[in-house]
Amino acid sequence: MHTKNLEKQLQEWRHDFHTCPELNFDLEVTSPKVEKLLNDFGYEVHSGIGKTGMVGILKNGSSKKSIGIRADMDALPVEEVNEFKYKSQHPGKMHACGHDGHTVMALGAAKHLAENPNFDGTVYFIFQPDEEKTQGAQAMIDDGLFTKFEIDEVFAFHNLPGMKTGSFASRAGTITASESLFKIELWGQGGHSALPHMGVDTITVGTQIINSLQSIVSRKLNPAVNGVVSVTGFSADGTENVLPGYALITGDSRSLSPESNKIIEDSMKDIVEGIAKAHNIKSSFSYYTRTNMTTNTADQVEAAMTAARTIVGKDMVDGNCEPKLFSEDFSQMTLVKPGCYILIGNGTEGPHGQSLHSSNYDFNDELLVIGSSYWSELVYQRLSSS
Numbered sequence: 001m002h003t004k005n006l007e008k009q010l011q012e013w014r015h016d017f018h019t020c021p022e023l024n025f026d027l028e029v030t031s032p033k034v035e036k037l038l039n040d041f042g043y044e045v046h047s048g049i050g051k052t053g054m055v056g057i058l059k060n061g062s063s064k065k066s067i068g069i070r071a072d073m074d075a076l077p078v079e080e081v082n083e084f085k086y087k088s089q090h091p092g093k094m095h096a097c098g099h100d101g102h103t104v105m106a107l108g109a110a111k112h113l114a115e116n117p118n119f120d121g122t123v124y125f126i127f128q129p130d131e132e133k134t135q136g137a138q139a140m141i142d143d144g145l146f147t148k149f150e151i152d153e154v155f156a157f158h159n160l161p162g163m164k165t166g167s168f169a170s171r172a173g174t175i176t177a178s179e180s181l182f183k184i185e186l187w188g189q190g191g192h193s194a195l196p197h198m199g200v201d202t203i204t205v206g207t208q209i210i211n212s213l214q215s216i217v218s219r220k221l222n223p224a225v226n227g228v229v230s231v232t233g234f235s236a237d238g239t240e241n242v243l244p245g246y247a248l249i250t251g252d253s254r255s256l257s258p259e260s261n262k263i264i265e266d267s268m269k270d271i272v273e274g275i276a277k278a279h280n281i282k283s284s285f286s287y288y289t290r291t292n293m294t295t296n297t298a299d300q301v302e303a304a305m306t307a308a309r310t311i312v313g314k315d316m317v318d319g320n321c322e323p324k325l326f327s328e329d330f331s332q333m334t335l336v337k338p339g340c341y342i343l344i345g346n347g348t349e350g351p352h353g354q355s356l357h358s359s360n361y362d363f364n365d366e367l368l369v370i371g372s373s374y375w376s377e378l379v380y381q382r383l384s385s386s
Contacts, residue, residue, distance in 0.1 A: 001311070002116070002373040003108045010108045010368040013037075015086035017100035018363075021075030021093040024130045025139070027052040030073050030103075034127050037107055041114040043125070046148070050140030052129045055149060058113055061120030067382045068124040068151040068337070069375055070330060071106035072099045072131035081359045082351060097356050098159040098346065101363035101371070103127065105157065108372025113379060121383035124151050134179065134291040134329035146336050153300055154339035155378065156330045157371060159363060161353050163345030166370045168308035169321035170342045172301045176294040177228075177254035178261055179327035180287055184209065184272050187282040190238065190245030202247035203236050205279050209272055210234065210249060216267045221260055228254040228325050229264060254325045256293060294331040300340035307378040308342075311370065326356075344371060 003010070020029050031052040038045045043056035052073075080087050080094040088094045110125050126145065130136030145151070163169065186209075188200035210231050217227045231251040238244030253268075255261035265287045276283035305319040321343065330341050344367060346352050351362035 001369050002376040003112045003369050004373070006108050006111060006372070007369050010104050010372065011365050013107060014100055014104040014363065014365060014368060017103060018086050018095050019089045021088050021090055021095045021100070023077060023093060024074055024133055025051040025136070027073055027129050031127070031129070034073065034103060034107065038110060038125070041111050043110065043114065049143045049145060050129060050136055053136060053140045053143075054127050055145070056110060056125040056127070057122060057149070058110070058117070059122045060117040061385060063120040063383065064150070065121035065383055066124060066150055066152045067121070067379055068126055068154040069106055069109070070126040070128055070154060070156040070333065071102045072128050072136070073103050074099055074130055074132050074136070076132055076357060078357065078359050082362055084362075094359065095363065096358060096361050097132065098361075098363035099131065101159060101367060102157055104368055105371030106375060108368060109375035109379070112372065112376045118385060119379055119383035120385040122150070123379050123383070124149055126154070131329055134327060137329040137332040141332060141336060151337060153382075154330075154333045154337050155300065155304060155342065156333075156339070157342050157344055158328065159346040159367060160343045161346045161355060161361065162348060163343065164316070165345050165347040165352070165364055165366055166312055167316045167318070167345035168305065168312065168342060169318040170296060170301050170304055170340055171319065171321050171323065172296055172298040174256050174293045174323050175296050175341050176323065176328045176331065177256050177325045178289055178293045179291040180253045180255070180261060180265070180289040182251055182253065182268060182288075183286045184249040185284045186247040186249075186276065188245050188279070189281070190243050200279050200281050201238070201243035201245070202281070203238065203244055205275060205281060206234060206236070206247040206249055209275050212271045212275065213268060216264055216271075220263055220267045225260050226256055226323070226325055227260050227264060229268070254327060256323050256325070261289060291327040291329055292331040292335065294328050294341050295334055296340045297334070297338040300338050303382060304340040304342050304378065307374060307381050310377050310381070311374045
């Protein structure tokens with residue numbers, strides 16, 4: 001492992017980041033810490049890209065070839081229940097998705113490569129804010145990520161609980177789903193709870209709509225094509241003794257192809273309009289695709305899996321895994337540049353096996369050397385000096 005000698009330092013960095021989680025673009029502590037380390041390593045650092053994002057650049061040799069490695073830095077609005085000594089010190093905020101580990105794996109590789117520049121070309125380490133609300137990647141692109149810097153290809157990690165510790169997986173084509181947000185409003189006729197026949201309460205209508213939405217994936221999509229429709233909010237203006245005349249339903253859907261996403265949108269619209277019409281009430285429906293599918297290019301997948309086999313052996317690498325229904329704004333980068341999104345196993349037991357975004361999850365420190373060694377190996381292979 002290239003970075004085995006850095007193991008203690010990597011763990012110290014990770015625990016430090018874990019204690020001070022920050023949200024979205026508001027990385028006033030995290031971003032300067034990353035910038036200082038990159039400067040200490042001798043990198044050319046460009047900060048303020050996408051507000052609190054930055055790019056660290058290391059050049060060696062004369063080749064014009066280059067590679068970009070993205071690490072996300074933001075946390076989640078989750079109250080941590082873990083009791084270890086490095087638990088979150090920011091109430092209501094937590095690194096519940098492992099971005100602290102992603103950041104440190106990239107920093108470990110950055111330090112190793114600066115000390116062992118056995119490559120010919122340019123490495124760009126991309127530290128991104130606001131992955132959780134999926135706006136950070138596009139913000140960095142809008143600020144010139146791919147126009148100011150000559151990045152040939154991009155790669156990114158995400159740890160995955162439930163996968164064996166240190167195992168790798170990816171696939172050519174779609175690997176993560178799109179995310180679309182929907183909003184349904186209903187205007188009926190409220191009234192006395194003892195006289196429901198004199199109005200049309202929107203809880204009754206809304207409940208019918210919510211139940212019908214669950215038929216879209218099972219009855220409208222090809223069974224071979226995955227999708228998810230989730231209602232995440234249902235509120236109404238009723239109160240004690242008063243039936244509601246207004247209701248709001250919100251949620252999101254996930255799709256693995258533009259065709260499936262369109263089927264879901266059209267089916268939802270038909271259901272809302274049809275049920276509202278049947279009850280003779282007014283409705284509105286909006287559907288907004290916030291995050292695109294992440295699509296890997298075949299050459300970059302092959303390169304990524306070759307490097308993984310070098311680090312952990314072929315038995316720990318799956319180069320044709322099933323696509324995942326979570327979303328990832330690395331998708332915006334792969335719309336511009338060829339790239340590969342890679343999954344690395346976080347483990348199956350204890351906090352390491354808990355679901356991402358759960359209050360008792362924790363990134364697995366065993367991955368710090370594996371992941372940083374992997375990034376180093378990928379750079380050596382893609383920017384070979386031979």
